[in-house]
Amino acid sequence: MSETILxxxxxxxxxxxxxxxxxxxxxxxxxxxxPLQAIDICRSKPVAVVVSDNMMPEMRGVELxxxxxxxxxxxxxxxMTAYADLSTALQAINSGEVYRFIVKPWQEQELVKAxxxxxxxxxxxxxLERENExxxxxxxxxxxxxxxxxxxxxxxxxxxxxxxxxxxDLPEPLAREIRHGSWLHDCGKIxxxxxxxxxxxxxxxxxxxxxxxxPDWGASVAEQASLSVTVVxxxxxxxxxxxxxxxxxxxQGEDIPLEARIVAVADVFDALTTDRPYKxxxxxxxxxxxxxxxxxxxxxx
Ligand SMILES: [Fe+2]
Numbered sequence: 494m495s496e497t498i499l500x501x502x503x504x505x506x507x508x509x510x511x512x513x514x515x516x517x518x519x520x521x522x523x524x525x526x527x528p529l530q531a532i533d534i535c536r537s538k539p540v541a542v543v544v545s546d547n548m549m550p551e552m553r554g555v556e557l558x559x560x561x562x563x564x565x566x567x568x569x570x571x572x573m574t575a576y577a578d579l580s581t582a583l584q585a586i587n588s589g590e591v592y593r594f595i596v597k598p599w600q601e602q603e604l605v606k607a608x609x610x611x612x613x614x615x616x617x618x619x620x621l622e623r624e625n626e627x628x629x630x631x632x633x634x635x636x637x638x639x640x641x642x643x644x645x646x647x648x649x650x651x652x653x654x655x656x657x658x659x660x661x662d663l664p665e666p667l668a669r670e671i672r673h674g675s676w677l678h679d680c681g682k683i684x685x686x687x688x689x690x691x692x693x694x695x696x697x698x699x700x701x702x703x704x705x706x707x708p709d710w711g712a713s714v715a716e717q718a719s720l721s722v723t724v725v726x727x728x729x730x731x732x733x734x735x736x737x738x739x740x741x742x743x744x745q746g747e748d749i750p751l752e753a754r755i756v757a758v759a760d761v762f763d764a765l766t767t768d769r770p771y772k773x774x775x776x777x778x779x780x781x782x783x784x785x786x787x788x789x790x791x792x793x794x
Contacts, residue, residue, distance in 0.1 A: 495521050496521065496541035496612050496615070497522075500524045500544050507546070520612075528545070529552070532560055535561050536664050539567075542569045543571065545570070545571070545572055545573065546574070547573070555584075558570040558590050570590065572585055576596050582594035632676070632677065636677075640687070646763055647675060649763045651672045652759075654674075670724055674726070678760065685704055685706075708731060708732055723750075730757075731760055739757075
């Protein structure tokens with residue numbers, strides 16, 4: 494596997510020198526003199542390690558790396574700084590923004606060692622992420638066992654939600670959280686009896702009131718598990734409606750977090766296109782038409 498390393502420095506001769514150090518390695522070396530371009534690169538492809546200069550006219554290195562933490566949390570960040578500016582680098586390390594620093598002018602051996610340790614760390618982060626995903630996905634499958642009619646529902650909702658996220662050009666970390674939230678959106682159903690979930694008759698007000706509790710139940714479990722705000726929002730607000738007639742809070746329009754609106758559309762689309770106890774599946778084309786008619790009141794499709 495050939496990892497990508499990105500060097501950011503406003504001086505082209507430094508970028509050239511850095512590139513020469515790794516000319517014989519099997520790493521993919523990218524360079525840019527623009528921090529803004531570095532953000533775009535990390536948004537568009539997986540980058541194992543970013544090494545950034547600190548003093549640059551467009552943006553300081555520590556600011557760039559803090560920004561990259563949002564765009565690409567799994568990229569390992571290294572700051573390269575002059576000795577005089579060491580306190581800034583140390584501050585960035587202490588606040589968790591930066592993995593380590595390299596003092597300019599660099600010792601080649603030290604630079605190569607820092608990069609290879611950075612790569613090892615990025616592999617560990619990627620492995621942890623895969624493990625987290627496997628746990629979250631199997632949790633979602635456990636919930637589906639309760640409800641015979643929704644087998645495969647969470648995976649399909651995740652697929653539709655990611656298609657929407659892709660069209661909206663949302664950054665990869667947010668898309669990943671939307672995938673996790675889609676898997677878990679109905680996790681509160683674990684507290685709703687099977688007889689209710691699988692009932693084909695008309696629901697009494699009391700039964701419906703129980704079902705309406707599942708977003709809050711699920712969200713509080715997700716909060717206790719320290720899942721991200723995005724995931725918690727999806728679980729809590731996936732039954733809100735654009736016109737304010739949803740639940741649990743009756744939020745309206747853009748007061749409903751974007752991630753929850755996306756998953757709400759995906760959830761409704763999957764409900765329409767699969768058999769349920771109370772109805773047969775619509776075709777994709779019929780479902781698309783229904784969603785278009787609902788545009789505005791029910792969802793921002
Ligand atoms: Fe739900």
